[in-house]
Amino acid sequence: MNAAEQVGSKRNAGYRAADMVEDGMIVGLGTGSTVFFAMERLGERIAGEGLSIAGIPTSYQAALRARQYGIPITSLDEHPEIDIAIDGADQVDPDLNLIKGRGAALLREKCVCDATRRMLIVVDQTKMVDTLSAPVPVEVLPFASASVSRRLTLLDGRPVLREGIKKDGPVITDNGNFILDCDFGAIADPRHLEAEVASIPGALECGLFTAYGEKIVVIVGEEKGCRIVSLR
Numbered sequence: 001m002n003a004a005e006q007v008g009s010k011r012n013a014g015y016r017a018a019d020m021v022e023d024g025m026i027v028g029l030g031t032g033s034t035v036f037f038a039m040e041r042l043g044e045r046i047a048g049e050g051l052s053i054a055g056i057p058t059s060y061q062a063a064l065r066a067r068q069y070g071i072p073i074t075s076l077d078e079h080p081e082i083d084i085a086i087d088g089a090d091q092v093d094p095d096l097n098l099i100k101g102r103g104a105a106l107l108r109e110k111c112v113c114d115a116t117r118r119m120l121i122v123v124d125q126t127k128m129v130d131t132l133s134a135p136v137p138v139e140v141l142p143f144a145s146a147s148v149s150r151r152l153t154l155l156d157g158r159p160v161l162r163e164g165i166k167k168d169g170p171v172i173t174d175n176g177n178f179i180l181d182c183d184f185g186a187i188a189d190p191r192h193l194e195a196e197v198a199s200i201p202g203a204l205e206c207g208l209f210t211a212y213g214e215k216i217v218v219i220v221g222e223e224k225g226c227r228i229v230s231l232r
């Protein structure tokens with residue numbers, strides 16, 4: 001798939017997800033280039049049809065984009081239960097386990113995923129894999145980055161501190177933390193690995209999402225249209 005085809009696929013996935021949003025819904029807004037298309041379409045529907053929704057952004061990036069598209073913003077404080085969320089992913093396996101976090105927004109994204117009744121994951125087909133194997137982003141408390149790194153190594157991971165672009169030194173997340181991108185190779189048991197990482201003090205969250213397959217609907221954008229994948 002060339003770059004233009006990939007953008008078209010992302011647009012198809014994002015637009016389909018936005019068209020599944022109903023009037024009056026509270027909508028979790030993920031982070032990344034595919035969700036942008038969903039937000040663009042939500043903006044069109046708000047302006048064109050008078051769709052009435054409120055979005056909960058998972059990052060500064062999502063909040064800025066929501067404002068750009070005229071999507072009213074609310075918060076998880078006001079709505080601890082969410083109707084529907086739209087988010088991207090870096091990899092999706094057949095059991096709908098995910099790796100997320102290329103955009104370093106995984107901590108808030110997982111909070112929103114946990115709080116939502118229905119989770120729409122928008123991807124292009126390159127993200128669909130048989131076995132998760134991308135590096136797993138781990139958000140870490142800066143104080144504990146060396147000790148968390150050591151513990152990840154003991155889990156046979158190879159953690160690398162994510163460096164900023166147009167900024168010297170590490171990426172600082174929207175929550176003021178660091179990201180360790182941890183390569184575990186092919187992940188045979190993602191649920192077990194997620195639990196192992198979660199047990200490390202100072203590892204605040206990791207980009208493995210393995211507990212939500214039942215509520216996830218994956219919208220796989222293709223050059224012409226979309227394919228829907230769910231466990232139900």
Ligand SMILES: O=C(CO)[C@H](O)[C@H](O)COP(=O)(O)O
Binds near residue numbers: 088102103106
């Ligand atoms: O998890 C994420 C951000 O933390 C993104 O949703 C994920 O990286 C996919 O991004 P894109 O749609 O740009 O490929």
